[in-house]
Amino acid sequence: MKRSMLAAMVAAGCAGALHLVPAQAQFAKAEDAIKYRQAAYTVMSNHMGRLSAMARGTRPFDAASAQSSARIIEAMSHLPWEAFPPGSATDKTRVKGDPWKDAAAFKKLQDGLMAETAKLPAAVATLDGLKQQLGATGKACKDCRDDYRKD
Template identity: 60%
Template sequence: MKKKILLICAAAATAAAVSVPAQAQFAKAEDAVKYRQSAYTLMANHMGRLAAMAKGERPFDAGAAQASARLIESLGHLPWEAFPQGSTSKGLKAEPWADAADFKERADRFKGEAAKLPEAAASLESLRKQVGATGASCKNCHDKYRNI
């Protein structure tokens, strides 16, 4: 299990390191859509694990919580470069590139909240608060930009 988590963390760190030039690497708009949706899928899975602990639906495990929190923090840097002009998908209700400053502000807010997750995952009480704050930052962007 530890090997798997370390492998995932290494992959996430590598992906984060190459995410800045990622926009230039999308040959087709569909590639950008797949890239960002993959990052969101992984983040949603790990946020679901943390939320289940925070709600008492799953026993609190600080090690597992911190592993998920670190992944969310790392993965949280990936999707933002994958919104080149024209990469519309059925999940978008507003085009992020139409108001790039607003989109960046919302992305930065999420990244800031996600960065607090690993430390907060040390205790159930702090995890509950930070899962709520991080989830609210997700919702903030979804309310304007996500159609689903």
Template identity: 50%
Template sequence: MAQFQKPEDAVKYRKAVMTLMGNHAGRIGAMANGRIPFDGKAAADSSALLETLSKLPWEAFVAGTDKGETRAKPEIWAEQAKFKEGSDKLQVETAKLAAAAKTGNLDSVRTAFGSVGQTCKACHDAYQKN
């Protein structure tokens, strides 16, 4: 927790990262689902950012950050190994999405995005309060 002066700083950091992840995933999802036209460069840019962002929030899930304005469930700290498996899987899946987006092939992006979405959902279902 050395990088965070107070527990609430860690909560703010991870919430900010998750907000950015949601924004970029939303952009890709809108293209993958046909709500907006596919733009290969935009998909590649957002996918690359999502890949980078997927590495960031985990260091902010430290002791003492389970209170206050957070939607994090206590299970995160009780099931740390399982939670880490989810974060690792997200990083793998976002890397696959970034690679797929570089091809400019919408079908590849759709498939990879589906895997990212399933990974996000599984973790949110298990570890995020509604």
């Protein structure tokens, strides 16, 4: 029983199945959703920056610290998606285009990011692995930003 619980915890990952819960139910107001998703991006972006500094050599490579950042990035990458209720592209946001017009297209980009962040914790065990998978993760970020975020 203990082992199956461990396995379930690992399988569920840090963020769990949050993205399966209907979006609108989670936030009383659009502002709450905006604040929440921006917070998730802030934390994610900070840790992408830490890995990036290691990749560039402006910060010493440290596998434990890199793995900690990688896990946080992975967990954060699951959070924003439920926090895009229709009408939450206000002037306080950088939303571009219409992510609600083609839900499948938006979802594909979300899934693309989560697929790459899932590989980060193992990849950052070495500096070469970090560089490679940080690149792939950054590309998945960019793919989504290109379509849905103002510069």
